[in-house]
Amino acid sequence: MKNLKFSFFTLTICCLLFACKTVNSQQTSLSSSTNKLDVATILSKMTLEDKVGEMTQLSIDVLSEGKPYNLKSPHKLELAKLQKVLVDLKVGSILNVGGYAYTREHWYEIMEVIQDYAMNKKKSGIPVLYGIDAIHGANYTVGATRFPQQIGLAATWNPEHAYETGRITAYETRASAIPWTFSPVLDMGRDPRWPRFWETFGEDVYLASEMGREMVKGYQGDDIADKYRVAACLKHFLGYSFPWSGKDRSPAYIPERQLQEYFVPPFQEAVDNGAATVMINSAEMNGIPVHANPDILTGLLRDQMGFEGLAVSDWEDVGYLYTRHRVAKDFKDAIRIAVNAGLDMAMVPMDTDFPILLKELVEEGKVPMSRIDESVSRILKVKLELGLFDQPYFPMEDYPDFGSAKHAQASYDAAAESITLLKNEKNILPLDKSTKVLITGATANSLRCMNGGWSGTWQGDNPEYDTKGKKTFVQAIQDKVANVDYVEGSSFDKAIDITAAVNAAKSSDVAIVCIGELSYTETPGNIDEFDLPDAQHELVEAIAATGTPIVLVMAAGRPRIVREMVAVSDAFVMTYLVGDEGGRALADILFGDVNPSGKLPFTFPQFHNTFKPYDHKGTDRVKRDFSMNGFEPQFEFGSGLSYTNFKYSDLTLSSKELSKTGQLSISITVKNTGARAGKEVVQLYITDKVASITPPVKRLRGFEKIDLAAGKSKTVTFSVSTEELAFVGKDLDWVTEAGEFEVQIGDLTEGFEVVE
Ligand code: BGC
Helix, strand or coil: CHHHHHHHHHHHHHHHHHHHHHHHHHHHHHHHHHCCCCHHHHHHCCCHHHHHHHCEEEEHHHHECEECCEECCCCCECHHHHHHHHHHCCCCEEECCCCCCECHHHHHHHHHHHHHHHHHHCCCCCCCEEEECCCCCCCCECCCCCCCCHHHHHHHCCHHHHHHHHHHHHHHHHCCCCCEECCCECCCCCCCCCCCHHHCCCCCHHHHHHHHHHHHHHHHCCCCCCCCCCECEEEEECCCCCECCCCCCCCECCCHHHHHHHHCHHHHHHHHCCCCEEEECCCEECCEEHHHCHHHHHHHHHHHCCCCCEEECCCCHHHHHHHCCCCCCCHHHHHHHHHHHCCCEEECCCCCCHHHHHHHHHHCCCCCHHHHHHHHHHHHHHHHHCCCCCCCCCCHHHCCCCCCHHHHHHHHHHHHHHCEEEEEHHHCCCCCCCCCEEEECCCCCCHHHHHCCCECECCCCCHHHCCCCCCCHHHHHHHHCCCEEEECCECCCCECCHHHHHHHHHCCCEEEEEEECCCCCCHHHCCCCCECCHHHHHHHHHHHCCCCCEEEEEECCCCCECHHHHHCCCEEEECCCCCCCHHHHHHHHHCCCCCCCCCCCCCECCCCCCCCCCCCECCCCCCCCCCCCCCCCCECCCCCECCCCEEEEEEEECCCEECCCCEEEEEEEEEECCCCCEEEEEEEEEEECCCCCCCECCEEEEEEEEEECCCCEEEEEEEEEHHHHCEECCCCCEECCCEEEEEEECCEEEEEEECC
């Protein structure tokens, strides 16, 4: 049997290598004729059918055996469908996976056939642009490295981790023969009810812009034709993350001032750094579906922001203009509206009518040819820049580091810097390695809970697609120390064996209770209650009643109300969605081999009715005693403890007065006054004391993560220009007003003035 398996595998590899060679050698001849190719030359030779086909993106479901959403297993392409979709309809882009992660071998098989149909059987020979949601690693390829999700990366406050996650994800995505990822999410995580909160870099504009830029650079490098880089896709443009209802794909109401000041900047930063593509917000904003809004798709994205890349719709959203939003009378009308608004490519994704109807619209004069040419040019530009005409994918053996220990180490490093210690009474942590511990709770023994959605499957909910050999919290702790008892205790929402957990707690020195969420994304992640289910409360309360100290660990994609559970625990640790190496990272932190250095990238609410980001306006008098202290988070944005202490001193400004074109240098000395080395995030906040519109209480204007040995000091210097003090004012322009400002770093503050 073993031999049989081996010979089948060898045969498959040989076939693949041969196939790869065939496509490549055909490409060599294509490339010699396409070397001089540019967008205008290709466009001039294209028919209208070629062009509308290029603007169509379909799911791999429509190329596969079986029915959409219900493909035959194991997955297989169906050649007649390829002929229809790629050759007859000339569809230019395919996306996604048919339900679950594929092996690299299978991805190569798929890509070889698809590109053969596109480049050899279709007359124009234009390669297919294949896109996938590789959002925390190449999460749809078996054996790929899975990183912390974006909310965890943000908690590292270390942009290098965003860069490395992007770089390695690009490598492993290309190693799966795919050149385009639908990542990063640059929506602002300013409403924790939203089920995709964890896909964001959190609530702060500055932090999200820094992390987003680095992730894009990691994906794209200097040249997306590089066989180790991919095209990034910024999503979801714009306003998706701030729904009025807190639910996925539901309407947002965002005033223009807030839109410009809070929601545009992370996208702008990524656009300025060369991001190749964007994806449009599925929902509606200010009463208009974004896919139907030329002011957003053209006015804002193109004219104001200067984006020259390709804009793809989100899943089925053109159709929704008619079925859900009711701004179109039928599908054809919806296509007219979306394309005229500025959409380049429609993720239809199961509907093969799109190119046919779009062609009719052009022939009827309802969509101008100039609009089509503009979109097709943008699509071709991305294909050319990716080098797809020359070589759509590279040999499998060019990627020896796929799923390697080196890549796992990068994921571990990010995980270890993301985990955030928020309470540590009487320094219960770190635990001594001889401590007798009970570990229990819904998220204790689950890679699903550590990885979240988009992991092996869309919802990340099928353990069959967990990465083999990776350790859950329980397994990693058992690997590390000897005295470990594990009792499940509760599932996400059901008490399992609370009595057994209580009994085990009684004979343990410490109980590590792991609470949190199951994996989810999009609509399946909508919640009606912000509390965690009763079963998790019951478990914590029952263990607290034993008197055994509790280390509460929360693995979740968003904060939930944990006030009562935290109150009865001695320590509280937030892991977010920490990825495949998070078990090891948590064990190392709990038992003191790593000093925690994560900081919250969002405000952790304490009560259901007080969701408010840290940079809110200071006008709320929400307490019933009329006092001005309406902001009462469980834990503040930017907070996170260490096993050592840092002392801030010598906050020095280069000047107390700054002109409107001035530059201020701000320095601070940080000393590690404890007994062990540690990393600290030095955070610079600035407050505009008086402004023509109500100023936020403070805004992050710089940060740096430093590493300090025990007893050592470091001086950190920030440079801030007056431009960076600006806000979007009454006239909807960015303004810096003269007046007093206050700098805050750590517990120190210092004032300065901007003069006319
Ligand atoms: C999501 C996108 C994703 C797309 C393709 C949509 O449902 O909103 O974020 O990129 O599907 O899978």
